[in-house]
Amino acid sequence: MTKQNQTPLKHGPAADRESGTSGGGLRAATLAGVAILIAITGMNLYETRRQKTALDDRLTLLENQVAGLGTRMDAAAKAAQPRPQQGPDPNKVYTVRAEGAPVLGPRAAPITIAEISDFQ
């Protein structure tokens, strides 16, 4: 007697279920895999765009800060410029009003030293 080396064709829901492990199942798995890949890609894209936006925001913030720093540095440089010397000009000859002031020595002396001072 010869063995029937054929897989009997099956019909009905059971047949369909069983045949899903081969043709239909593969298709479903492929579809699922592709769907997952699309989802992952979509997520990456979304994440990338979100990160880019965040970076752009930070970049803008940094640019503003640098601009602000630049302004402050300019102002500081201007303020640090040497100001005109305080006090009387050593190259000028001043007239010091001295009437009524206490005097030491002869009033007609060739050299007069006027002292401006306080007691504290």
Place this chain on the structure above:
Amino acid sequence: MHPLAMPAAMAAVAAHEQGKFWEYHDKLFANQPRFQPDQLLQYAREVGLDVNRFKAALDGGRGRPSINADMAETNALGVTGTPAFFINGRFLSGARPFNDFAQLINAELQRLNIPLPPAAAAQGGR
């Protein structure tokens, strides 16, 4: 101005009124910063002032006009710190070594064709 400087200045002017400014001035510098009213009075006694007249001058604020005039003059000259000196009108700031004064004085003497003191002449009139 330091808060104690005004009473001291008023007292000095009161002493000047009695012809003893320099004695009182020296007394003040020797006793800085003890310038309380009773201390200023004590110094007046010590330099031999008429104490009643001295007190009256202080109470009456007699020194104020001349002190105010001096402060106005100081501002007009542009002086911002003390002590400040003007040697024949030439400004010299701050407490400086003697040599800075000597140099300026000698320059003025030479300008006026006045012979330098022997010591200065020996130094080459620097």
